[in-house]
Amino acid sequence: MMYTTELLIQTVISGLMVGVLYALMALGITFIYSIVKTINWAMGEFYMIGSYIQFVAVHFLLGPNYWWLAVIISTAGTFLAGYIIEPILIKPMYARPMQRRDDYATVVTIALLLLLRSLAVAIGGPNQYRPETNLPIIWLGPLPQEGARVAASFCAVVALGLFWLVIKKTWVGLALRATAQNRVAAQTSGVDVLRLDATAFAIGVAMAGLAGALLAPLFMVFPTNGAVATVKGFEIIVIGGLGSIPGALIGGLLLGLVESLGTSFISSPYQNAYGFLLVILVLIVKPNGLFGEKVREA
Amino acid sequence: LAQDPIVLGVIAPLSPPGETALGQLVKRGAELGADYLNEKGGILGRKVTLSIQDSAGKNEQGVAAYRRLVTQDKAVAVFGFVHSGVNIAVNEVAKEMGVPTMGTQTGAGDVTAKKYPIAFRTHAVDPPRAATWVGWIKKNNWKRVAILAETTDFGIGLAKETEKQNKDGNLGLEIQTIMFDRTTTDLLPQLLQVKAFKPDAIVNIGVGQPLELMITQANTVGLLPDVKMVTSYDAPARPQFWQIHGDKWKGVSFIAFYSPKSELSELGKWFAKKYQEKFNEPPVYGALNAFGNAVVFAQAIEKAKSTDPKAMIEALETGSFTGWSAVPVTFPKAEGVLWHNWSPPLMVLTYTAKDQSVGDAEVSYTLDK
Amino acid sequence: MTAAGSKRGTALIALGLTKHYGGLVANNDVGMRLTSGEVRGLIGPNGAGKTTFVNLVTGVEVPDAGSVRLGDREITGQEPHLIAEAGLVRSFQMARVFGNLTATENLMIPYFASGAREGAAVGVARARELLRLSALEPLADAPANSLSGGQRMLLQTCAGFMIPHLRVYVLDEPFAGINSVVKDTLIDLIMHENSSRGITFLIVSHEMEIIRRMCPLVTVMIAGRVAAEGTLDEVAAREDVITAYLGRTAA
Amino acid sequence: MSEEPILVTSGIYAGYVPGVDILRGLSITARANEITLVIGPNGAGKSTLLRSIFGFLKPHTGRVTFKGGDVTGARPSQLKASGISYVTQDINSFPLLTVQENLAMGAWVFRSDKARLNRQLERVYATFPALTGKRHERAGSLSGGQGRMLSVARELMTDPRLLLIDEPTVGLAPNLVEQVYDILATARKATGAAIVLVEQNVEQALPLADHLYLLNLGQVKAEGPGRDFDNARVRKLVQECLLG
Amino acid sequence: MSIGLTSNWGAFVDWRQVALVTVLAALPVAALPFVVNEYIVHVMAIGAYYVIMGASWNLLAGFTGQFSLAHHAFAACGGYTSGLLIYHLKVPLWLSLPAGIVSAGLAGFIIGILVLRMRAIYLSIATWAFAETFRILLTAAYDFTRGDLGLSVPSLYGHVRPVVYYYTFTIIAGLCLLLMHVILKSPVGYFLRAVKDDQMRAASLGVDTTRVKLFAFVVSSAMAGLAGVLNAHYVLTLTPSIVDFSEMAKIIVMVVIGGMGSFLGPILATPPIHFLTAYLTDWGEWSMVIFSGIVIVMMRTYPGGLAALLESIRRDRRRK
Ligand SMILES: Nc1ncnc2c1ncn2[C@@H]1O[C@H](COP(=O)(O)OP(=O)(O)OP(=O)(O)O)[C@@H](O)[C@H]1O
């Protein structure tokens, strides 16, 4: 393969930078899973919503200079969407006794995925859009990097750090971790789990919205753009282990690395397969993911 | 009974994972086609209705749609295909069930090369399309060419055809071919490889999102605007090109089958006007071609004076029809992929100024018949 | 009793079992020998390592050191289902039942798993009988996840008795949360299985009354080690057992 | 005795599946400074009663009043905040949190009061020395008995006005059983709490009981002051229940 | 003393009931082609395909608790094996058909081993990763599989008239259902459900959980392979898009609306749902909006699915 070291490094760096954003997706998914015990299959659709809001905000309202404000609006917008959807779809699982909760959740979120995605096709049209960006190309030594990409990964790292602080250092974080492990005990401790559910769901999807908004100028805005984001999110969850924040970050970086290297050195059409192979490998060696927790069973 | 409407069937990808953007265009064209026919008093005095079915780009769903159109909706002709795979799969069943099909935007050889009596097509097949950019590249005396193609029927066929023409014609181009999965969101690794190859020109064989992504990222890595890029179909003809790429439009050319400078038939002019009114943008090839399919089928029925499939096929094979283009449409029983095939004119267009309309784009190359 | 027991040969022998969890030694060189047909009590403070011992013996956890033999068969570190097939079965301290299976179906699982040589009908009849004894008959066809805490525990204990070739039954606090009237029935059932089929029992319990009634011999574990072995009255007189476990009034 | 009861359930009907009532018109009262003992055969509905009081189950008929106010169908979080604690029958801890974090969760309703939190932690560790050494261990690694201590301890963090406690001594070593009863007796005296104690260990619990309810099939089979009952009488009553 | 999974085979099958149901079902099923048009017959033939897919996935996920997301990939594996054997090696149909079933079963066996130690969500993600990798493989290895262009395969009977296929598919679906019924009413069926509820408890009672889980994987994936082969030789074309997640989603939706872990529910729910999707295509790009809307409303009203609905009706009747 014809390749200079410089280009190789550039490939790796850009891979890593995107990896961080997908880590955000992964964290959103495991976060929701840990609290409401539901795999949110529609996660990518919230990514899509985030990217559409970003586009509308930048293109029609704010202009490229205020992209960061648009990012905040998009994140808040998806948060709100999550906060509205949760009581309608997820809450019934807990508000009344229900058998087969998992199945209900799976089907409802898959249906939500189809609904949001096909709504986007039907309403937004199948075209691609792209929020304008005027961030300059940033030179890392001799290597050019898209400004939007650098900005996006920087924001993502900040968001991950912030999230980590909240989870580890605050009462709400403690309550979230506690509820994730034992809902009944959380309730007897006085936590209003139904409210916490909605908040957690909204925070989780807001992470997807944030990723969508940040990546919109890079990977564009179209109805199915969330599909790949979901895929990467799941891969990272497995690599990093369910519910582990550093795991998500490391998983994201690892995935970015493997994909960019595989694509460059092995074969390009299999670009998306490298991640899957990594996932399968990790699971065979460590069935609970690299950072997965093990609890006493008997 | 004679007052029953005549049903024309459309099978197009309207939902993911199909290529919904093209599906929408087909739907627009077909609907205007029916409007046109009814405005002109229908076919054989009977009203025309459409039955539009979604293939979602999946073969089996397309086949089911065909069965549905034929056995339940009693469609007398089926067109609108965008995915070659769907078209080929449908033809396998159609050759038994008898109702003719017409490929609207399906480029793979096998759509017609199997010489099924029911299989027709009005689209540029791979060889002339590849010949167009090969000709354009030769005309500019470029030597090193990078092909970036998605691993779909479309991408594979065109990439192979380009390599074949280079080899068969001893053109002496140095070609680097890189294939990628169409769900790929990041083409940076591939483009960096292309950059290392130092090409003179890049052939962009992506459909939809990857096509746009490649333009954006080629700018990032500094390939565009110095290294010229040609896209494999007329996506840049749509206004979204300007929205997405803004200032980064230079160096991009695109294959087109139609430019507003092209000569349109009377029907084509009717269509262009209505389309502009209805959708507020100039008509695009996909829509034009679907419209053309509808009116050509109508003419064939008029000629056969019946909706009997055999008679229609006979009429299609022997007649000459007016589609959207000034060039008459015929379906000769020719050899290979040219069987029952009408190809639109092919050209390479290039914008010369920002926010230009397609009509003002420069015609950089035209493929001779 | 003790003398009679030793004549009958060894049902289960554990030697030098050791298990570490991080810095903690949950079981430290634990040895125990059960004679065939004996009913042994295992007592000791919370966290002494009783459940860990049960886990090591039944293959749920693999010991860091030591060995376990069932009769003359080496079973150290074998998979739980092989150990169960060999006739060593256990119950769990936190009652485990198959929640979506009915009470009867719950009992059919061990019966089928043991080969069900006498046919399904015999098994069903046996299950009915056990459910009747444990006052669960009205719930025979209710899914197990609709049972109360005590009922689950009863159901779990009964499951072992469905196995025709049961040789050693290790019960981890089987009387926890069971009403005292039913408790007596359960004790009768255990003693009956012991005398009629010669099944060996190892019973973990914190209820000294019951241990006194059932177990001629008890083993006391403290802090991961075997601290004493003997009759309950013997061990209950020991100072270390009193301070660590019994407290002043209970003994 | 003349005090107003803190908790009254009047004629509650509740169940898990629509159409199948587990509690059938159950009425009990619990008073401050008293231990109300609830006993009955397995499956009588004792745990179901506690769940219905604490809002995990909604009675479809009947009322639950706490300190004179109607709390029927209120959410657990509201009830906890108003001074009720519920120790469930199973071990009820957060397995991946440390013991200390588990206890901190027990202080959720007064989380802003750091001094009080520390005071209560000190007290709990003094009461359950076995937990002191495990402070920074994960709750999930505890033994069965240690886990139960933790569950009880966490619910005592708030000094509840009403403590619902479901078989707290199951699986505890004999010396700890005594301790738990001591704690309950102390809690009653020191804070004047009302305690609803569900037990199978009648023998040891009976001496503590100020008032006793014997449930069967979701109804009160017998009730009266604790001193009216002894082991033999309880046994006879339960036997009657089981027979028919 | 090794315990065979086949001991007391069919111990609890009520053959009279089976016969009765067969007779009752056979009549309307056989009569259908005489009363409806050809397209509906076609839809119902494909419906029978989905019945096999749904029921066999239900065996794996609903009864054994292995929430696999690769079921559609097993069907594709069967179809592609048969199709590729014919395409490359000119193998006759009677040989390529069983080869497809065997290869799907084998694939199920291998994947079953790989995911053996994984729990719930990890197993789902891993199987889903397998499926996606398989799809990418089918797409990217286009020289061998013909990729997106589609692999043409010959028809089963030399023609594609739906009626014959309809009968073939429904009869085979019936046989599959019978087999699954027997499995579920045998000790091994009890083991499957026990493994779902509590694996460690099952093992501690002597159930060889490894073999039980593998058994479920092999049986269900072989059935998916069978369904895939049949479908391929009726639809006459294979593309990687049959491994698209939307296919799996469709199967999940069918089974869950029917009531996961119930035998009858999914079987009854599948044909109408398939029928619905077939007719919703009239709405073009809105069809999926409508479909998902219906699914959400149904799940909100009957979270337990059709099975729970039937159950509550039965309960009401008994009370009267
Ligand atoms: N998987 C594990 N990980 C970490 N520590 C463990 C694990 N299993 C047991 N322990 C520790 O080992 C010690 C012994 O536990 P074990 O459950 O055997 O006690 P026990 O004697 O059964 O107590 P109890 O009477 O309370 O049930 C405890 O301190 C416990 O915390």
Ligand SMILES: Nc1ncnc2c1ncn2[C@@H]1O[C@H](COP(=O)(O)OP(=O)(O)OP(=O)(O)O)[C@@H](O)[C@H]1O
């Ligand atoms: N989750 C549930 N779903 C359905 N029914 C249940 C459920 N939990 C309990 N039941 C039913 O309610 C009845 C009462 O159960 P409950 O747990 O209240 O009994 P209990 O008196 O606490 O018994 P124990 O002393 O064994 O704990 C049981 O017979 C059982 O059939």
Ligand SMILES: [Mg+2]
């Ligand atoms: Mg223990």
Ligand SMILES: [Mg+2]
């Ligand atoms: Mg209880």
